[in-house]
Amino acid sequence: MCAQKRAKSDVGEGSPARADLDRTRAVLEGPEIGRALTRIAHEVLERTKGGEGVTLLGIPTRGVPLARRLAERIERVEDRSVPWGSLDITMYRDDLRLAPARALGRTDIPAEGIDDRVVVLVDDVLFSGRTVRxxxxxxxxxxRPRAVQLATLVDRGHRQLPIRADYVGKNLPTSLRESVTVLLDEFDSRDAVLVGPAKARPAPEEEH
Amino acid sequence: MRHLLSAGDLSRDEAILVLDTAKELAQVSGRSVKKYPTLRGRTVVNLFYEDSTRTRTSFELAAKRLSADVINFSAKGSSVSKGESLKDTALTLQAMGADGVVIRHSASGAAHRLAGWVDGAVLNAGDGTHEHPTQALLDVFTMRERLGHLEGLRVAIVGDILHSRVARSNVLLLHTLGAEVTLVAPPTLLPVSVHTWPCAVSYELDEVLPKSDVVMMLRVQAERMKDAFFPTAREYSRRYGLDRERFARMQRDAIVMHPGPMVRGMEISAEVADSPRSTVTEQVTNGLSVRMAVLYLLLGGSESGIGNQEGQA
Structure with missing residues (x-):
């Protein structure tokens, strides 16, 4: 319950209320998200010479189903199974003291571990870069992974740290007055990326 | 700042939050670096007025695994042995800027008093015969891990209820989480007010045993007894001890718990204590995760995720 609450604030707004939906527009719909993920899967295979030693780790909440989908696509293309899991970052956040103690997400590292693997971090929105840090x-x-790479469905800019993604589903130039919300079938019974007006929030600290 | 003074202060959602957090944090012992940076720069004081190995080391390790600075303060070898009062000690800690104070004291209500004197979060690690909330949390965590659910679980708590802070905390927490508790003890070892507790009471262990999913044995706290509460240790053990024969009459998947320290041969036989259905060592392991969860939830954010608001300035 609380994990969901956190996840929602992670993507800026959470499932938007009905009134807000009117002011939001979808920039990516289901099929486009599917194609973007398929392309990222191919790019991962290219960059890692056929996916040798790759482990996909999704950042909860919405990075996890994205990591699973990427793993499925890689398996379909190359007929090689890629271990995937989830990596919760709550205990490592730099803004813990700005909010009440948060519920933790799941950390689930595949049995192979991450030593000497090429770890691809997967998240839904890349924003300030603090989540990746x-x-x-x-x-x-x-x-100690051999290398760490970053895949994100949406890169909305406004980085506050020297971090960039290796694989991007869509570059989405946004204003700080906007919010980006990713909806995924697994949680929201619909795949979409929405852009809408930002709600009044103390600071844009939250997003990725 | 909020405190954890009584297991009864936790709502159902808060208790579940502690258990879920503990479950995630339990993974830390399998990692290459057994530490989180979360409480870096925060200070936790262990203030122990009563002897304790298990609870103190457990709290100390839990705080260290969260990267907090830990100060251990025991009554022996401190100003307390020179006659300093609890309040003066508290004000000293306050002046040093402790973010969290873990207190064990032989007087019931000591943690509650302390909460009014210091700004930091107060964690009750056992106050007299009153409460021991983290013990109840780790017991409940162990039950959930072993049996998968808490709702409707039938729990028998057997032994010296009168002097047990573990029993009171467990009754309150298990009631909040929907389990059915039966206290089993000789009439002399039950508190006078036990009828106001949200649980059933029985004097006959043999009646309750076959109907229980969890049997929690308590130690007879001889150090707190000033009067004779039962004729002989042997008679107590005959009627309320868990031996091989009684163990055989329990349900096949029921578990045996004990908060420790155990007195083998008194309330529990060695054979039962060492059986795979006994969770004694698991309880110690789980205690570490649960205390990490409580420390994180109380000290990790701008305001705590659990506990009560008492003593707020």
């Missing part, structure tokens, strides 16, 4: 710290405590 936290994820890199979390990985550091879990082992």
């Amino acid at each position: 936290a994820a890199l710290d979390a990985l550091n405590d879990l082992g």
